[in-house]
Amino acid sequence: MAPALTDSAPTAPHHLGPISRDIFPDGLKTTGQHPPLYDHIHPFDEFPRQISGPTVWKPEDYRENPEKWTHVFSADEVEELSVAADNFLAAKIPLTGISKSNFPLPNLSKDLLKLRADLIDGKGFILFKGFPVEKWGNHKSAVAYMGLGTYLGYFVSQNSRGHVLGHVKDLGEDSTQIDKVRIYRTNARQFFHADDSDIVGLLCIAKALEGGESDIASSHNVYNTLAAERPDVLKTLTEPIWYFDRKGEISKGQEEYIRTSVVYLERGENARVYTKWDPYYVRSLTRFSDAGIIPPLSPAQLDALQVLEDTCNRHALHMVLDVGDIQFLANSHVLHARTSYTDHAPPTPRRHLMRLWLATPEEEGGWKLPFWDSNEKKRGGIQVDDQAPVAPLDAE
């Protein structure tokens, strides 16, 4: 056994330094991307043969039973959110300073606590319906959405510009320029991946004319399938041989990429399997592999990449987000994809989703991740230097 299977908190080779409230209104800074603690990366023979429990689900468990994963907001819940949002707006607090204390939800918070537990430790997904975005408009909707999110996790920055409220929208950027362009700013297909946060939320403001639909898969179900059919692929995914592009979103002194594994073990007893994956980010590094700075993807890696995508597709639950729907997913053990899409012709609005990335630190029930920041409130996300958080109301 490797010596790393202990319950000790990771020692921090990094630290956040002093955090200025002038820059970070809630006194919390997103920790951002970084390599794992390599001594917490385990060889494949220490991984479970099979995973069991509620995190392992098949699409047929849920396809015909949307009531098992859908929460339709009641009139009382909408009213509670509406009052909290109106009071928050009246107080003129910046959106980046929203927290449970200035967005009280005395009743809904109890349900949200249960849903949060099911996101983190259970099936890992939920669809809320009936968020009145058209009635409220984008500003009040954004407040209510971020306020709701504070009950699930701490919002983190999603890009180098400090966006803590992201906007998934086709901005006409060239999706073939994968070393520069983030795919959420295009209408291209997104292959199965996880985002750089514990939880991701998507609130549908406007739908596409066609496509842009969601697929999700239990990565623990995918794991079990690979363990049975292609243990060689699973082994490749557990090795810290994968370079992930940072697409230039780096702080001073940091590397342009991160070397890590795709499938990890949590730290401590009864360690769960954690997946962190995005094929676009491993494919976009040819500018470094061509120059001999990092190795190119090996045939085994290219095979693993394809087998993982195919296996996710076989086990995918399809979901369509209507206007006013909010999808929350746990990136730890759910992978997601979306189909490519075509927008309506103007003046009909383009497809628009408001995105939240939420962090669930270890001390508040989050997974024990093999990263130095596992206990930080705003672990993960993308933070470049001291970029201040911003919550724009539309794509920019």
Ligand SMILES: [Fe+2]
């Ligand atoms: Fe995503």
